[in-house]
Amino acid sequence: MQTPRRTQRRALLRAVVGAAVVAPALAACDLFKADPPPPPDPLTEFYLETLALAAVYETDSRPLVAPIRDAHKAHAAALAAIMYPPPAGTSPVPPSVKPSAAPTTPASVREAEQKAWQKAVDTCLAAPAERATLLGEIAVARACHLEVLK
Amino acid sequence: MTSPSPAPATAPLSAAALERLRAALAAEHAAIFAYGRLGVLLDAKGKEEARAAEVAHRSRRDTIVLQLDEAKASPVPAEPGYALPFPLTDSASAVRLAVHVEEGVAANWRAVLRAVEGTWRKAALDAYSDAALRATRWRRLAGLTPMTTPFPGRVG
Numbered sequence: 001m002q003t004p005r006r007t008q009r010r011a012l013l014r015a016v017v018g019a020a021v022v023a024p025a026l027a028a029c030d031l032f033k034a035d036p037p038p039p040p041d042p043l044t045e046f047y048l049e050t051l052a053l054a055a056v057y058e059t060d061s062r063p064l065v066a067p068i069r070d071a072h073k074a075h076a077a078a079l080a081a082i083m084y085p086p087p088a089g090t091s092p093v094p095p096s097v098k099p100s101a102a103p104t105t106p107a108s109v110r111e112a113e114q115k116a117w118q119k120a121v122d123t124c125l126a127a128p129a130e131r132a133t134l135l136g137e138i139a140v141a142r143a144c145h146l147e148v149l150k
Numbered sequence: 151m152t153s154p155s156p157a158p159a160t161a162p163l164s165a166a167a168l169e170r171l172r173a174a175l176a177a178e179h180a181a182i183f184a185y186g187r188l189g190v191l192l193d194a195k196g197k198e199e200a201r202a203a204e205v206a207h208r209s210r211r212d213t214i215v216l217q218l219d220e221a222k223a224s225p226v227p228a229e230p231g232y233a234l235p236f237p238l239t240d241s242a243s244a245v246r247l248a249v250h251v252e253e254g255v256a257a258n259w260r261a262v263l264r265a266v267e268g269t270w271r272k273a274a275l276d277a278y279s280d281a282a283l284r285a286t287r288w289r290r291l292a293g294l295t296p297m298t299t300p301f302p303g304r305v306g
Contacts, residue, residue, distance in 0.1 A: 067296035074300040124263070125271055132263040132271065137301045140256070140279045144286045144298040 041083035043131070046123050048087075049116065050076045050138075056112045059104050068113075068145045075138045082131065110149045117142035163221050167265035170258075171218060172226045174277065177258040178211040179228035184251045187234070191244035196291060200248065203284050207255070210277055217273075245292040252285035256303035278303060 041047075050072055057069035080087050120139035127135050163171070185204035189197055218225040238244055259278035263271060282302035289297045 064297075067298060071298065071300035078301075121275065124275060129264045129267070132267075133260060136260060136263040136275050136278060137304060139275065140260075140282045140302045141298060141300055143279045144282055144302060147283050147286045148290075148297050 038085050041085065041087070043079055043083050043123075044087060046119065047076060047079045047083065049119065050079060053112060053116050056104055056109060060106075060109055062106075064148060065109070068148065071141055071145070075141065078134055079138075082134065106149070110146065113142060113145050113149060117146060163223065163270070164265060167262070167270070168218075168221070168223045170262045170265050171214065171223070174255075174258040174262055174274070175211065175214045175218065176226050177255045178207050178214065179226075180232050181207045181251045181255050182211065183228070183232045184234070184247055187238055188244035188247050191238060191241050193241060196241065196245065199284075199287060199291065203248070203252075206280060206284075210280075213273075242292070245288055248288045249285050249292065249294070252281045252288060253303065256281035256285060257305055258303075260303035 054069055054072035054076060057065050057072070060069075117139060120135060120142050124132055124135035124139050182204060185200050185207065189200040189204070192200055215225045234247065235250060236243065236247070238247060256278055259274050259281060262274040263278070266274060285302070286297050289295075
């Protein structure tokens, strides 16, 4: 015949051991469940637009635009370096930022640069402190490009 | 590209922001001094550009002095004189100094960006942009290529 004290101990052991058996099973669920992918970096659209802007210059053979095209590529690389998740493997360039297949003209290049400059200014002013310098550099570089393209 | 913004009325400035704004003001003082020396060596077109640049720097200096004063931060005064980085002997060295000055001013305003926000950041970005644009115009005047750099004002 079991004493009440022994019954209590057995119930306690059952509860503890039982929990120990169930717990790994539950943990295993978490162990193998894939984490949801992180949301795209807030600069993703700006980054894609920067790539598209560089592409605008690919068909412009004027010698003065080569440094500008290279600057846009350098900006894209610098943006990629601070983005999380990194932009490689992100969604393809949306149609809204793809360069036009139409041949570029000095006027269309300048218009693209003007829009990009305003976007960079707005993005810099709204950016967190740690991103403000790079975005400011990009905005100011684009302002200088407009001066060169005059 | 822009005129100096009116005095901003946002959150109090951090110690880092005040330090960087004072450095930017010191750069404006030095730029005014330099334009006073280099202008006489330039041709008519250069003189016109130098006069416009000096006016812009004076205006920016006055604005930032008032802004710092309103923020209860003591504005740094101008030095009686500044050592030039190389001798001024002719038009070419004068243009080179103008490029040097504007790049220095741009670098100082660039450094302000991350320390401030709101209207202060807008004012800093405008000042940074104006200096970099003047550097570009001076490079064009001097026939220097490339006329721009990917990261204006970045040192090293």
